[in-house]
Amino acid sequence: MYTEKRGPARRAWGSGLLGCAVLCLVAGFSACQTGMTSGSGGGGNPPPPTDTTISFCDDGEGTCTPATSFSVASLRDLVINVNWENLSAGNHTQMVEVLQPGGGLYQASQSSFLVSDASQSSLTTKRTLPVAGAWISQRRMTGEWSVRVSLDGKAITSQTVQITP
Amino acid sequence: MNDRFYYQDQRYGAWRRLLCLGLSLLLAEPMLAREVIAIQSTATQVRGADATINQALPSANSGGAATLTVESNNGASNQRAIVQFDLSLLPNVAIKQALLVMHATASTTNGFPRTYGAYGLTSFFREPDVTWNTRVANLAWNAAGGDIGGTATSTASVAGGIGTSTPVQFDITSDVQNWYNGTPNYGTLIRDQAENSNRDPKTTFGSRNGTAADAPLLDVTFLQNVTNLAAVPGNGTVTVSWAYPAPIGRVNFAENYNGVLILRRANFPVDKGSVPTDTQDPAMCSVIGSGTVVFDNTSLATSFTDDSSDPCGAPTNDTTWFYKVFLRDQKNYYSTQPITNGSVFTEEISGTPSATATNRQNSVWIAATFSTTLAAPSLFPGSIVMAGSQTNLSFGIDAVTGLRKYPPVSLGGPVTGRSPVIDAGDSSLASNVMYVADNDGLVYAIATDTGQILWTVNPTTLTTNGFVGAPSVQVKSFSDSMFTLAHDLLVVGTRNGASTTANRIVGIDGNTGATLWQTIGNAGGVAKMDIISSSPAIDFVNHAVWVTSRSGGATAQPSLWKLNPNTGAVLTTAALGDTDTDPTLSIPGDVLFVANNAGTIFAINPTTAATLKSVAGGDGAIISFPIALGLTSPYTVIFSGQTAVHAMTYDKTANTFTNLWSTTISGPSAPIGFTGGAKVYVGSADGKIHELDAVTGVDGKQRTANTGQPGIVGDPALDTVLSRIYISTNDQRAYGFTFPF
Numbered sequence: 001m002y003t004e005k006r007g008p009a010r011r012a013w014g015s016g017l018l019g020c021a022v023l024c025l026v027a028g029f030s031a032c033q034t035g036m037t038s039g040s041g042g043g044g045n046p047p048p049p050t051d052t053t054i055s056f057c058d059d060g061e062g063t064c065t066p067a068t069s070f071s072v073a074s075l076r077d078l079v080i081n082v083n084w085e086n087l088s089a090g091n092h093t094q095m096v097e098v099l100q101p102g103g104g105l106y107q108a109s110q111s112s113f114l115v116s117d118a119s120q121s122s123l124t125t126k127r128t129l130p131v132a133g134a135w136i137s138q139r140r141m142t143g144e145w146s147v148r149v150s151l152d153g154k155a156i157t158s159q160t161v162q163i164t165p
Numbered sequence: 166m167n168d169r170f171y172y173q174d175q176r177y178g179a180w181r182r183l184l185c186l187g188l189s190l191l192l193a194e195p196m197l198a199r200e201v202i203a204i205q206s207t208a209t210q211v212r213g214a215d216a217t218i219n220q221a222l223p224s225a226n227s228g229g230a231a232t233l234t235v236e237s238n239n240g241a242s243n244q245r246a247i248v249q250f251d252l253s254l255l256p257n258v259a260i261k262q263a264l265l266v267m268h269a270t271a272s273t274t275n276g277f278p279r280t281y282g283a284y285g286l287t288s289f290f291r292e293p294d295v296t297w298n299t300r301v302a303n304l305a306w307n308a309a310g311g312d313i314g315g316t317a318t319s320t321a322s323v324a325g326g327i328g329t330s331t332p333v334q335f336d337i338t339s340d341v342q343n344w345y346n347g348t349p350n351y352g353t354l355i356r357d358q359a360e361n362s363n364r365d366p367k368t369t370f371g372s373r374n375g376t377a378a379d380a381p382l383l384d385v386t387f388l389q390n391v392t393n394l395a396a397v398p399g400n401g402t403v404t405v406s407w408a409y410p411a412p413i414g415r416v417n418f419a420e421n422y423n424g425v426l427i428l429r430r431a432n433f434p435v436d437k438g439s440v441p442t443d444t445q446d447p448a449m450c451s452v453i454g455s456g457t458v459v460f461d462n463t464s465l466a467t468s469f470t471d472d473s474s475d476p477c478g479a480p481t482n483d484t485t486w487f488y489k490v491f492l493r494d495q496k497n498y499y500s501t502q503p504i505t506n507g508s509v510f511t512e513e514i515s516g517t518p519s520a521t522a523t524n525r526q527n528s529v530w531i532a533a534t535f536s537t538t539l540a541a542p543s544l545f546p547g548s549i550v551m552a553g554s555q556t557n558l559s560f561g562i563d564a565v566t567g568l569r570k571y572p573p574v575s576l577g578g579p580v581t582g583r584s585p586v587i588d589a590g591d592s593s594l595a596s597n598v599m600y601v602a603d604n605d606g607l608v609y610a611i612a613t614d615t616g617q618i619l620w621t622v623n624p625t626t627l628t629t630n631g632f633v634g635a636p637s638v639q640v641k642s643f644s645d646s647m648f649t650l651a652h653d654l655l656v657v658g659t660r661n662g663a664s665t666t667a668n669r670i671v672g673i674d675g676n677t678g679a680t681l682w683q684t685i686g687n688a689g690g691v692a693k694m695d696i697i698s699s700s701p702a703i704d705f706v707n708h709a710v711w712v713t714s715r716s717g718g719a720t721a722q723p724s725l726w727k728l729n730p731n732t733g734a735v736l737t738t739a740a741l742g743d744t745d746t747d748p749t750l751s752i753p754g755d756v757l758f759v760a761n762n763a764g765t766i767f768a769i770n771p772t773t774a775a776t777l778k779s780v781a782g783g784d785g786a787i788i789s790f791p792i793a794l795g796l797t798s799p800y801t802v803i804f805s806g807q808t809a810v811h812a813m814t815y816d817k818t819a820n821t822f823t824n825l826w827s828t829t830i831s832g833p834s835a836p837i838g839f840t841g842g843a844k845v846y847v848g849s850a851d852g853k854i855h856e857l858d859a860v861t862g863v864d865g866k867q868r869t870a871n872t873g874q875p876g877i878v879g880d881p882a883l884d885t886v887l888s889r890i891y892i893s894t895n896d897q898r899a900y901g902f903t904f905p906f
Contacts (some may be wrong), residue, residue, distance in 0.1 A: 059662045059663045076662040076696070077662035077663070088315075090315045091284075091308060091313050091314055091315045092314060092315050093287050093312075093313070093314035093315070100537060100895060104537065104895055104896055104897065105535070105536050105537065105556075105897060106536065106537045106555060106895070107536055107537070107555035107556070107579055108347070108535075108536060108555070108556045109557075109579075110287045110348065110349075111287060111288070111307060111312065112287040112288065112307055112308060112312035112313055112314060113307050113308060113312075114307070114308030128631075128662065130581075130604065130631070130633050130660060130662060130698075132662065132696065132698070132715070132745070133633060133660065133696060133697075133698025133699075133715065133745035134581060134633055134698060135537070135539045135581070135879075137745075137786075138745065138786070138788055138789065139539060139788070139832060139834075139850070139877055140807065140832065141877070141895075152314050152315050152316060153314070153316075
């Protein structure tokens, strides 16, 4: 729907530019001299990372040992680690969506980071989801949760995690 | 029309621009939708911002400067411009197009033409704080120079040698649509696409603090939502009615609102992705995602009765039917927008027909919150309902209509507590204000009339101290002379899950956001302090603040804290075991009730913090908080365990708890009721609100929010002015119903 929608918008604007350009040629108006180009994208999308993993651990335990199942009775924080490999240099935006059992969105978190050069192409981000004392434990929202990760607007991977009664 | 905003035609007063635009329109295809408005930034727009961040002066703030600068310089002197628009005029719209126009007032000559990129910022910032290195308070950007993605939303070419005001335009439609789709609006960053140039190309733009005509401008094309949406159920019928909004912007030629398209679904709200495609007119009874087209009108109808004449099937009795109403224009553009990152907010309503009049029910409004929210909404009764979200937003909802009062307020982190609101007549700020604490450790004062953020602070200066519980406020105008602080006091406890000993309780000046005191666990003689997930109780009678915490799983570590509100000094503590619920004072302030995670209810002497009496609830951990009804002892204490709602009396004189009733409710929320009220209300994991008799506990009537999966109903809030009950759910919505049921 979005793609379809942008077509006529661009054509309308493009026609507008044509009109403006014609007028510029005739009258040389300074208002039209600036290149008022507008478009989506700023130099093309960077290649996607070749390997991305999501792991989970409990921040309440001194050492963060990855696991795929946690007891709601003892879990303090669900730490979501996203490890990116082979990232291209430049700015990136990561979206982490936490989906509750049944699939509804529980929480979404967006963040950006900079990879300055290829030597820093491996990077791990950390997002902490409060569990103890929060709704997940109070309302016993147990079952299969999932975490969905996207980078620069593209879905990359997802991973499930069990929160057990 | 607000004079802070200007229509595009008025803005471009120069005849040559009008001529240029006119010729463009002649050659162009029709505009996309009905309404267009140009929002031009001014210094008085309370939710707008702009600033330049300068790599050469990485700690310098330029908010308030008369110009904005974009520069490419290989001497570590790049400059970038940040712009954030006040969209208060457009609270309930679907965005079809958004064009950002910057007005270049000067540019150098070497190295031009340049390509500039517009990027959506992905982190919260504040204009008075923002620099190249930091974004708000003492918090740094993840990447110095602003947190942005790798790809510009839009680019524009800029010529050199500019000497007069010249527009430079970026199409940021997708970003603005996302702001209306649940992504926080953190503004737009403009930068040179090839920074670090050795020719130092630089362009100066107007700012909202300089020449008015040169300020940044956002040209928005949009459709509004319907207004006054209502549903009235009957016997095998549901009548849905609505009104058409008055235009906000300039009305396009031959682009009138001409009707609505209604999708229907049983038991569940129509899914967020179920929306009609612009420019198409779906057939009656066709299925769009999870919804069925039951009404397709192009003649400005204002109501629709869904009954046995419905060719798509009549609404069966005793089933809840959800209706999603899309306002449309003559070219079949609808009040919706692409789903890229969350829900949409097209107006919805529900009704349950029944052969029995008393079994008929309807919501009075449904509002999108974009994420799971189970805290009770905050409210000014009869006026506004405030709901936080876990997408870093705070919503101001009209209590009467369910429409947004203003676009959601974008914050730095998720909001999970019930944020307190203080009326202007009581607040030391003398304005209607809400205090918010987020999971990422920031605290905010927000003007609830406008959504303006009055101040933002990181009170602990650390990034590990998030807040799950909301602040509580000691209102100075309610306090006696023992309260010596100059303004209202916020008290909030941290939830640093990685520590069982070093959490802290913070006292904050309600007018300025200044941290007045911190009581830090395991430091300065203070006992170890585990995580705090609750909101404090302000004790105006005993001149104290009560805070509950976990106890590190130990029996001796304190979990109830009594503090001096003036200094934060610990007056006394008690070890009650892990406690995540809010403490609750009796109305006269002579008994404090605390419920711990083992399900034990404590009656506490508020003078000494000694336990007067305790009793096992017998139903697992208590949910959120107990409520205590009654003006004098014996008090009725009502609380939810894991499977039921329970009521008991506590007689202070006899020092006894006596069971009154227990009513089984699936996955109950905290109960809500009021002294003298005949009913108690509780949310449930069955998607309903249950109305219990306050004396007997009989579960007499229910109201259905969403019986589907997920269908967890959060803590309710009662509006005694409108006789309405409000709840949020885990289906990304808030609901209003009338009470009693």
